[in-house]
Amino acid sequence: MKVKVTDPYYDEALKITxxxxxxxxxxxxxxxxxxxxxxxxxxxxQEQKSFMKDKKRYPGGWEDxxxxxxxxxxxxxxxxxxxxxxGLDDGAQKEIRMRLEYVVDSLLECQEMTMGTDYEGYVFGxxxxxxxxxxxxxxxxxxxxxxxxxxxxxAWVPWYTMHKILAGLNAAYAIAGNTNAxxxxxxxxxxxxxxxxxxxxxxxxxxxxxxxxxxxxxxxELYRINxxxxxxxxxxxxxxxxILFKAAHQFDETKLFEAALAGTKDLLKDxxxxxxxxxxxxxxARYEADNNESIYLEYAKAFWDMVIEKHxxxxxxxxxDEHFVADYxxxxxxxxxxxxxxxxxxxxxxxxxxxxxxxxxxxxxxAERTLINxxxxxxxxxxxxxTYFQPMATGYHKVFNTFDGNFWCCTGTGYExxxxxxEGIYYRENGKLLVALYLDSQLETDDxxxxxxxxxxxxxKIKLVISTKSxxxxxxxxxxxxxxxxxxxxEIEIDGLRCNIQDKDGFYNLSKDLLQDGSVITLRWPxxxxxxxxxxxxxxxxxxxxPYVLSAMLGTTKISTKPHGIAVVVSGTKAxxxxxxxxxxxxxxxxxxxxxxxxxxxxxxxxxxxxEGVDTPLLFTTHYNQYRQSYGIYWxxxx
Ligand SMILES: [Zn+2]
Numbered sequence: 001m002k003v004k005v006t007d008p009y010y011d012e013a014l015k016i017t018x019x020x021x022x023x024x025x026x027x028x029x030x031x032x033x034x035x036x037x038x039x040x041x042x043x044x045x046q047e048q049k050s051f052m053k054d055k056k057r058y059p060g061g062w063e064d065x066x067x068x069x070x071x072x073x074x075x076x077x078x079x080x081x082x083x084x085x086x087g088l089d090d091g092a093q094k095e096i097r098m099r100l101e102y103v104v105d106s107l108l109e110c111q112e113m114t115m116g117t118d119y120e121g122y123v124f125g126x127x128x129x130x131x132x133x134x135x136x137x138x139x140x141x142x143x144x145x146x147x148x149x150x151x152x153x154x155a156w157v158p159w160y161t162m163h164k165i166l167a168g169l170n171a172a173y174a175i176a177g178n179t180n181a182x183x184x185x186x187x188x189x190x191x192x193x194x195x196x197x198x199x200x201x202x203x204x205x206x207x208x209x210x211x212x213x214x215x216x217x218x219x220x221e222l223y224r225i226n227x228x229x230x231x232x233x234x235x236x237x238x239x240x241x242x243i244l245f246k247a248a249h250q251f252d253e254t255k256l257f258e259a260a261l262a263g264t265k266d267l268l269k270d271x272x273x274x275x276x277x278x279x280x281x282x283x284x285a286r287y288e289a290d291n292n293e294s295i296y297l298e299y300a301k302a303f304w305d306m307v308i309e310k311h312x313x314x315x316x317x318x319x320x321d322e323h324f325v326a327d328y329x330x331x332x333x334x335x336x337x338x339x340x341x342x343x344x345x346x347x348x349x350x351x352x353x354x355x356x357x358x359x360x361x362x363x364x365x366x367a368e369r370t371l372i373n374x375x376x377x378x379x380x381x382x383x384x385x386x387t388y389f390q391p392m393a394t395g396y397h398k399v400f401n402t403f404d405g406n407f408w409c410c411t412g413t414g415y416e417x418x419x420x421x422x423e424g425i426y427y428r429e430n431g432k433l434l435v436a437l438y439l440d441s442q443l444e445t446d447d448x449x450x451x452x453x454x455x456x457x458x459x460x461k462i463k464l465v466i467s468t469k470s471x472x473x474x475x476x477x478x479x480x481x482x483x484x485x486x487x488x489x490x491e492i493e494i495d496g497l498r499c500n501i502q503d504k505d506g507f508y509n510l511s512k513d514l515l516q517d518g519s520v521i522t523l524r525w526p527x528x529x530x531x532x533x534x535x536x537x538x539x540x541x542x543x544x545x546x547p548y549v550l551s552a553m554l555g556t557t558k559i560s561t562k563p564h565g566i567a568v569v570v571s572g573t574k575a576x577x578x579x580x581x582x583x584x585x586x587x588x589x590x591x592x593x594x595x596x597x598x599x600x601x602x603x604x605x606x607x608x609x610x611x612e613g614v615d616t617p618l619l620f621t622t623h624y625n626q627y628r629q630s631y632g633i634y635w636x637x638x639x
Contacts, residue, residue: 003422004086007440007455009625010421013376014087016384017418018096020403021078026099027055029063029072030106032125036137037110039128040119057127061567063407066140066156069125073164074412076103080168080176081419086444097176104172104181111184121191123184126161129153141195147206151566155210159251162192163213163278164412170221182225182236189222190238193247208253211275216282219248220289227289248286257283257299260306268311268324274409276324277307277346284353297357304354307347308366313392314532314542314633315377315549315623316370317344321565330392331537334634336571337564339390341410344374345417352424355436361506364436365484367424371437373549375417376624378410386414388568394552394632395574397559408568426450433476434507438462438483438525447475448517456546457607457622460527468517478510480523485546487528494521529596529609534634539589540579542633543600543609543620550600550609551623554630575630581637585613589637 005011031052038048057064063071079100083093111123119138126140129152133139140158148154166188172181192215199207226241238244256279259267268276284300287293310327311318317339318324325333348370355363378387378398385400388410401411426443427434433443435452443450446469453463468474482490482503492499494514501508510521527546534540543550554575562572585599586592592599592613599613600620609620614637623633 001426001428002086002444003425004442004444005421005425005439006442009376009381010439011087012381013379013384013418014082014085014421016381017078017379017415018082018088018092020384021075021082021415021419022095022099023403024075025055026075026103026106027053028058029075030103030110030125031055031057032063032068032127033072033107033110033123035128036122036124036126037113039134039137040117040122041113057125058404058407060405060407064127065566066126066129066151066158067161067409068127070161070164070409071407071412072103072125073161073166073168074415076100076165076168076181077171078415078419079103080171080178081416083176085419085422086442087422100172100176100178101180104169104178104184107169107184108180111187119191121187123165123188124158124162125165126156126158144207144210145199145203147209149210157211157213159207159210159212159215160275161213163215163218166192166218166222167214170218170225174221174225179233179236182233185222186226186236186238189219189244189247192219193243196247196250197243199250204250208251211272212251213275214278214282214285216248216251217278217285219244219251220282220285223248224289245289248282251279251282252286253279257296257303260303261295261299263302263306266327268306269326271324272322273311273319273324274322274340274342274346277343277350280304281346281350281353284350284357287357288353300350300354301358304347304350304363310535313339313534314544315339315344315373315390316347316366317341317374317390317392318347319343328535331534331540331634334392334394336391336393336396337389338392339374341374341378341387341390341417342413344370344378345410345413348375348424356427359505361481364424364481364506368437368483368547371424372547372624377549377626378414379418380627381625382627384418386410386417389570391571392634393574394579394634395554395558395576395630396571397575397630398627399561399569399571400627406567406569425452428476431476431512432479434479434481435464436481438523447472456527456548460525460546462523462525464521464523466515466517466519466521471517474512474515474517474519477512478515478521480508480510482506482508483525483547485527485530485544486525487530487546488526490526491524492521493523495519496522529600531593531596537634537636539637540634541593541637542635543596545602545607545609545622548607549623549633550620551626551631551633552611552618552620552635553626554632556629558630571630576632579632579635581611581614581616581618581635583614583637583639586639588639592637 140155143155169185172178223244229237280303287296320333351363380400425437448468451465558575560572564570611618
């Protein structure tokens with residue numbers, strides 16, 4: 001099944017991202033890996049420099065810090081996704097594939113240099129900040145085992161970085177079919193397993209106290225790949241993949257999982273969000289690897305519910321300064337550093353996989369909401385660069401990375417996000433084709449193709465045109481997701497004839513008997529204004545139109561940035577003194593909301609909405625493409 005996204009905005013987002021990826025110097029991203037390998041091999045300083053092609057790590061405090069090398073992991077994943085993305089033409093795909101092969105072969109070359117040494121299989125790219133690290137290039141991992149975590153002198157988050165590297169290698173094999181990537185992944189997997197499987201319970205506890213990304217997830221994935229290898233490729237397999245399953249389990253925090261399942265009050269209070277979400281994706285990965293482990297699916301579901309119900313803003317984002325706060329505190333924590341983009345990246349990935357595991361439409365509703373309003377909203381559409389935080393306090397603006405200065409975690413997930421926009425639109429399995437997202441696109445299978453014409457910024461109508469291969473019958477029942485935001489009665493027509501179908505479990509089912517070559521299905525999903533508030537902000541509202549979160553345009557005059565955390569840049573100034581709007585035209589907030597259509601008026605032919613009947617009239621637009629101005633999503637209505 002191949003999916004080409006033809007929506008112009010999404011297409012441009014892919015193209016600019018691909019352009020940036022190719023512009024990055026792979027040798028600079030590889031320099032730390034080469035340095036480490038050269039040291040392990042015992043090369044002289046001169047030989048090291050030459051092996052590193054005289055290239056330095058990128059600057060900015062991350063790639064040239066102890067988290068260095070994480071970007072290469074994201075880079076390999078993004079290249080793998082782009083290499084198979086039908087949105088890119090053959091020439092671009094070829095160039096991407098060559099870059100991917102170059103990076104993977106370079107990692108293999110580094111790994112070969114470790115074979116037969118004490119560091120066999122180890123590939124890593126972080127800086128080695130002192131002599132001790134040069135003597136022992138795995139010292140960050142030793143330090144973590146002793147609970148030492150000074151990010152400049154001891155250890156930043158080496159297991160987090162390792163997750164990104166191994167996940168990239170898994171993707172290069174599983175998505176792009178690069179067998180050398182599997183070779184590197186397996187040797188690295190054995191290095192990891194040897195270390196993790198030897199931990200005493202105390203050491204393990206210490207290690208799990210420091211951010212480790214989705215180490216359980218990527219090891220379960222590598223286990224699954226090895227277990228399922230067949231034919232010629234099985235020569236790459238690890239002879240006993242159970243060693244990976246065991247190592248993955250070393251990173252499972254069962255106590256935390258059980259606490260989530262029990263719905264423990266304030267379980268996530270002050271907990272680092274991007275550390276925690278991947279732990280539960282790892283729990284889901286255990287279930288995906290072995291369906292008998294159904295309790296792990298329950299852990300994952302319970303955690304997802306907890307995050308969505310108690311910690312999520314209207315865009316689908318979560319967190320304040322990278323952390324969850326107390327249950328149901330959202331209005332109280334609206335600042336300039338909400339909604340780390342990695343969290344949304346992870347929640348989107350998590351939701352799609354939970355949908356595959358459960359079939360529950362709620363995961364697809366969330367996926368649509370957050371794809372449009374947090375992921376698409378994370379990009380500067382002119383440069384392709386992406387956000388770290390997305391402020392929920394009214395009046396701030398989005399701050400994006402620069403090309404070669406900010407290799408943040410979210411920069412890496414940004415490269416991944418915009419090379420996989422073709423994912424999650426269609427699902428096909430066992431005689432069913434499910435349309436999960438309404439987005440202009442072309443689906444190609446061995447049996448048929450479908451053209452989906454859709455542009456919700458212009459019309460609430462969608463057209464699906466079926467074309468079967470050489471006289472074949474249409475062979476799948478069609479399942480159309482009923483959007484959560486429908487406002488009014490939907491209409492479904494096949495070849496101009498109205499179908500009266502009731503939805504079941506969130507889907508409209510069209511039997512394959514109704515469809516054939518040339519069939520045209522026309523859908524009308526009525527869109528309208530709606531609003532949401534926050535559990536701790538009775539009068540704090542966000543407005544939506546159909547699937548789009550709206551935000552007020554607050555101009556560019558109050559834009560400034562300031563430093564934050566370790567080499568991060570954030571929005572520094574608010575464009576408004578207050579987010580309170582006093583109602584002038586109605587008797588109460590309830591009346592105002594009941595008559596919202598009268599007060600938030602759509603400008604014909606645009607996605608701009610004039611808010612009137614308040615003391616400060618505002619102009620709203622779709623939030624996803626607001627990347628230049630200060631903005632305001634949430635407003636406090638008062639009489
Ligand atoms: Zn991040």
